[in-house]
Amino acid sequence: MIVNFTPVTPVVVVDNLQVSAINRGRETVLVSDIRFSVNKGEVLALIGESGSGKTTIAMALMGYARHGCQITDGRITVAGQDVRAMTPSALRQFRGNKIAYIAQSAASSFNPGIKIMDQVIEPVVIHHLMSRADAKAKAIDLFRELALPSPETIGDRYPHQVSGGQLQRLMTAMALMGDPQVIILDEPTTALDVTTQVEVLKAFRRVVTQRGMTAIYVSHDLAVVAQMADQIMVLQQGKIVEHGATSELLHHAREPYTHQLMNAAQHQSRPSSWNRHNDDVQPLLEVRDLAVGYGPRNPEGIPKIRIVEAINLQLWRGQAIGIIGESGSGKTTLAHAIAGLNPAWCGHLLFDDHYISNDLAARRPKEMQQIQYVFQMADTALNPAHTIRDILSRPLKHFHQLQGAALDKEILDLLALVKLPTSLLHRKPASLSGGQKQRVNLARALAARPDLIICDEVTSALDTVVAAAILDLIAELRRKLHLSVLFISHDMHAIRAVCDDIIVMKQGRVMTQIATEDYNKPSSHLYFERLKRAVPELRQGWLDEHQETLKAELYN
Known part of the structure; x- marks a missing residue:
């Protein structure tokens, strides 16, 4: 034949x-x-x-x-x-x-x-x-x-x-x-x-x-x-x-x-090294009944578009809390409100045992220095016309009035802290890699010597190898500087690698809060379980299994 x-x-x-x-x-x-x-x-x-x-x-x-x-x-x-x-x-x-x-x-x-x-x-x-x-x-x-x-x-x-x-x-x-x-x-x-x-x-x-x-x-x-x-x-x-x-x-x-x-x-979560100190009577940051919105307000002062409502959380000194949820859940809006970038229309913020204004423009210099924001996109957060030295000098001059030899030493210390070579000092952001730019972004926030840094999707634009290095760096800085961290992300691996607790948001509200060490335990909250199951696994066939699970839930 x-x-x-x-x-x-x-x-x-x-x-x-x-x-x-x-x-x-x-x-x-x-x-x-x-x-x-x-x-x-x-x-x-x-x-x-x-x-x-x-x-x-x-x-x-x-x-x-x-x-x-x-x-x-x-x-x-x-x-x-x-x-x-x-x-x-x-x-x-x-x-x-x-x-x-x-x-x-x-x-x-x-x-x-x-x-x-x-x-x-x-x-x-x-x-x-x-x-x-x-x-x-x-x-x-x-x-x-x-x-x-x-x-x-x-x-x-x-x-x-x-x-x-x-x-x-x-x-x-x-x-x-x-x-x-x-x-x-x-x-x-x-x-x-x-x-x-x-x-x-x-x-x-x-x-x-x-x-x-x-x-x-x-x-x-x-x-x-x-x-x-x-x-x-x-x-x-x-x-x-x-x-x-x-x-x-x-x-x-x-x-x-x-x-x-x-x-x-498969970046693994690490056991939490954070323990609340007995002498910490009050949390470093307390959010009480916070609500944030946009647009014109009615006679009662309520904005036309309400994004987050009734938010309550506590962040202790040295603790890292992750905030996770789908796009539009209000994660970044909440972070902006805590930083004062988008003033809340309702609720209160307490920092270091005293009330602070919801509006950044009304905060005292020390309050601005204590809370620093690390933005998602280093490309847009760093001034493209300035050298790395200029970028790091500004917060050191503004908050700590450093100049001369003291300023030079602090800049070199910052580069060493985020593991960047001194050869980058006179270069501009465009000549740096994505990971290097994000390290400069982080170093600028640390230059203020804050008590709290808010990291907003800081690894979302980075490849997995560089992102893993940034996550390791943030965890190391926490230990060295006893920093508190509010970590906003849609990446469950990143949250688990850095944070002690996880707050889950949906449609502008907090759904649940769990300890990271309890992540693998069954949760009574269905939305959190749905988020966990949606994290891709490094094996073939996972997507098919996920689809079958959803179908089974739909018909049951």
Whole structure:
């Protein structure tokens, strides 16, 4: 018997890819010797820490390199077309038609002044692939396929009128409008809370599976990748460290760097070393019946939009409390209210056994010095025009009137405290890595010599290896400086790594508070159990199990 065998032609083939930065005739190689192929219906994950070349490789598949960079060597074939041989006009038709891109931040990718529907259908309308009416009908079908609420009318909203998870799925609909053969997902769930992340992951996988699409998934989170990818390529400093089937790599990884990524993805909680001192009669911070809102107020002084209400908590000296909840639960609003950045309309704040104003502008200098805020995005928190020395000098001069040799010594001590080299002193933030910028962000807060630091999603924009190092640093600073920490996050691993207690928020209210050491014990609070179950585990099949558990709960 003669069996006809038709060899499978890969949809994506990359051979000896090299991308370089070109500056005044000097070439710096960013990624080199990259080789892989992906078949129809397969998902390849590119994983590694910031600067490893993941996004650079993914962008090269579309024939694109960042400003100042060039694809300097190699062959790239996507959907049977030689990408490097295409003219600019051909590339414009190619992008969105044969290959589509889903960015990390949907919020910054949508135009806030244009309705969602107009933006979703724009790629196919401007390329004359279909009429506006047909494009709208197709978009609504995609909204329904991606399990978006009110698919017929959600396109009439503006981007700020939908949640982060919904906006991420709407960007997916935009990418699918041209029926591409290849889709690139670039860190699409990094900024989402755990429950939203799970729903978005399910939507991504359902679309990729049902449509038989080929996908490139860029991520730094191995636990997420384990749910999506058929094969994983581990990258470091622009080179391939390890590449293989997902099951093989998760269970039999050979390289130390791959094991480092796996350990970072499973960052373990540490036993709490905090004990309340007998002489601490009063908590360092006490929040009493706090309520925060926005917009015009009625005659009773109640704002039109109420975000958090009836918040009560106590934070003792040297203690770390984590506040966790889904996007929109009021975590950051509460943190801003405690810092005085968004004054509460009701309730009281006591700090160090005395009342402090809800409004930062009315607080005394010492009260401002005692509570310091570490913002989520170091990129926007640090002045890009100032050197690191200037940034660290300002709080030292303002709060402690240091100058001359005393100022120089304190700056060097701060750099040593956050484990940064002195060579960074005269550089500006743009020349630092994400982890280095976040350490400077932390050092600036510590320069005031505070009693309490409020850390607001300080690891959400960092890769797992760098984030683990920042979490270790915060835990070490607590011990050294006897700091109190209020840690805001949607990352349960981060909360457990740093905090003694966990406060769970939902829809502006505190649902429950538990000791971190009791995390693995069954809780009577269903919402907290739901959050715990939504944390991805580093094993294949977890997402399917999570889906089955939810179905069982729904029918019981």
